[in-house]
Amino acid sequence: MGKKGKVWLVGAGPGDPGLMTQRGLDALRRADVILYDRLVHPVILLKASPHAVWVDAGKTPRGRRMEQKEIHRLLISHAAKGKRVVRLKGGDPFIFGRGGEEAEALVKAKIPFEVIPGVTAGIAGPAYAGIPVTQRGISTELLFRIGARAEGSVRGKTLVGYMTVQGMDEFLERALDLGFTHSTPAGVIEWATTARQRVITGTIGTLTTLARRENISAPAIVVVGSVVSLRKKLKWWEGQVLTGKRIVLTASETLGKGWRECFEDLGAEVWEIPMTHIQPLIPDPDWISKIEKAQWLVFTSASAVRCFPKAVGDLRKVAGCKIAAVGKATADVLRTIGLEADWIGRGTGSDELVQGWPPWAKGRILHLTGSAGDDTMIQLFRKRGYLADRIMIYRNQGGRSVPKPVQDALREEGADWLVFASGTAAIRFRRLFPRLKKIRHVVAIGAATARAAHQAGWKVSCVAKEPSAQGVLRAMIKVS
Template identity: 35%
Template sequence: MGNGKVWLVGAGPGDVGLLTIKGMKVIEEADVVVYDRLVGMGILSLIPDKARCIDVGKTSGNHMMSQEGINKLLLEEAKNGNRVVRLKGGDPFLFGRGGEEIELLVKEGIPYEIVPGITSAISVPAYNGIPVTHRDFTSSVHIITGHKKKDEEYDIDFSALVKTKGTLVFLMGLSELGSICKGLSDAGMDKNMPVAVLERGTTAKQRKVISDLSTIEETVRLNNISTPAIIVVGKVCSLSKGFSWYEKLPLAGCRIAVTRPKELISGLSEKLRIKGAEVIELPAIRIEPIKENLALKQSISNLASYQWIVFTSPSGVNIFFEEMKSMKADIRSLAGLKIAVIGEGTLKMIEGRGLYADLVPSRYDAENLGKELGAICFEGDRMLIPRADIGNILLVEEIKKRKNVVIDDIPTYRTVYEGSRIINEKEEFQNRNIDYALFTSASTVRGFVSVTEGLDYGLVNAVCIGAQTKKEADGHGMKTQMAEKATLDSLVRLVEELHEKQRQGNEK
């Protein structure tokens, strides 16, 4: 087997939006992803299913894999012909030991690329309203590792740093904050120099404390600031109050789990991220088309015999038209058919095909579609309903209550329950690390429950798109809220309202 290749990819500081386009592309094409604990959960949730994932941040014994072990792992995986992504928090060449990881690759003749990442030294202050340079305060910035070996003195020339009069950014230095402040003070820095300590920057759990050189250690202790955190020393820290912007976004500080199928998740995630939320994509179900679906093929071959075609989900639309394509069935064969759909997502999917619905129910659920369709169709009409194999029976029942029609209710896909391979969903909810779980169907609730067995569901704040979804979540004891309308925009508005109430409650 020929050699593969290694990419050292900087994942950035945590916010998935700060992962570079090239970084995302390389991850999507990976055979193996080797990652560590500083990579944000939102980015880990984007790793494709086909990629084998190796966590080198911890093992079953909670011990870090040695750097030498990581180096050998990258070499071995590449020698096996794999496209290997070494995914690292921040930038691989800024205190990321990237240089050490490529030394062995160079020696063994393994091809590699470096994909720079956005460093926390610049981005985390920016998310806290601190420009690391400003013409009125400083013209330089200096990035220093705050980490030192146990029982050893700092190999840092504090006097030289103080003389620069620049902004100083210490990475990985929270445990040595006292030593850093003493070193700067002993080197002549003004004890009133502003200092900021920024915790979990660019994530929903972002926090900051700002004080001065003489009091920052006590301020950090009183506020229980913990790692990961960076230390910023300089006059620019005084700008934070006036320049802060992230916390003003409507969903800032909110971490949300989105459980839609992977192929449908991006639109909802983007709506939430624009408003400042940290989104963790945790698809609870996977859509699996039914292979060699003879019933569907036969129906497509006889579309002229139907008066109505009914779509109940975006997945149903996609699978139906993919089958038409595989059969080389011309879209003109739909001429004369009336189209009924449930929901805005399904409607948009139809319109994307150049078609328009004849019926969209006033309320987006199977029962109301059945009632309204039954009211306007004619006796003897023939209807095609290509949908999930566990579709809501109320749709067919409500139609037949009103008219004597022929219905071909054809399963076109199965809903398979699944969980994350990387993120321990049960643990995240038990530790109250996720503020809300968004459910867009009863099946997403069932899928979530299937992979979090034993979880106290009273810890789950479930935001549901409709009555059936809420009923399913209620049945498991979740704390439920239902959107006013069964649309993604209404779902997002509800999350905003809930988060604002929580904010106001915390401020009292």
């Protein structure tokens, strides 16, 4: 009999992909088979191996559902075949997640397993709404309840209800039976910690009416207790520049390094779906000869900069060269490899760089580029009388496959912003999503990218004046 696999019962957190634990992400990346729930954020699924087998084990209220016994059977059968199996559940697997039942089934089948806790929505949802579930002098005890169930005394307590939207009337009536009053503050948080989060507050007597008026639906968390009144002065999530905005980044991991953090710091929900993968090429002996003959080395992308040390081998070989960067962002990346730009362009592409080239910058020019580029810049320089050449030091390959659940979610829900950092990305993304309709805005990193995006069928809302995350951000804010 073959070696048994293992099952990881993993909590994916309350919604925001950044709230999933590092240990949970590590398990996800190594998984052969992933059984995921309906409430797991699609961006989390992007972290898995592209070779993983996906199984939708979600349960939709009053809709399609996979029975619990079938989930047990699949966990056991895949693990028995020697597979690494992740059971990915929203929130925490052991808090109203039936993780205990699954663990019991695995024990009975003698399948090894591990539990990786997750941040539960009953704590994270109120936190994102500016409601501390405990507060000295107000609430010193926290109760988690499911559905309409509520029991016990209420003095100094906060009551948090899971899966209570359908039975909110009954849940709040039970709260009254416990000793809460009609005037006790109460709130409901829909799609907590995600771009779709909405918060409605009122009292036990008014919350149901308010929630119905705003069409609040599952998933949602209900909070009852005096701590809800603290939201008025503690709410923090709503006030950020990009709060509630979903941004899809299509740049390669190399080019897009640090971009996600830039947008998340302002409250955005960021989906990274890279359309390109940068593969450094094996150095060609002819490269060194061309580099040593050049008076100017021109860099028009972060990818070229990061691949350059491998291409040249010893940076002392460029001691006699001057360095040009297309913009400030590329110059910043140059500094990370120990090179300082002698001239920094103000444009966002080849045309702008050549047009702005300073008269004092004489000598042979060498453009370091990738396979997706062409000789447009070289021809422009030659027309102006310069000796110019280019070498391709990296290959611009297609990005990793995008899991079907992620594709389905994007088609159904759309996004506020689609960011293209290259024409290649715009073309490849259109091939992947030929009829993607629910996109509010498209931003391009430069004029050349905007033209390629337009040709691919995208309606570009704005173009960054500087090829960087900050340049893109400034362009977006002007439109917003």
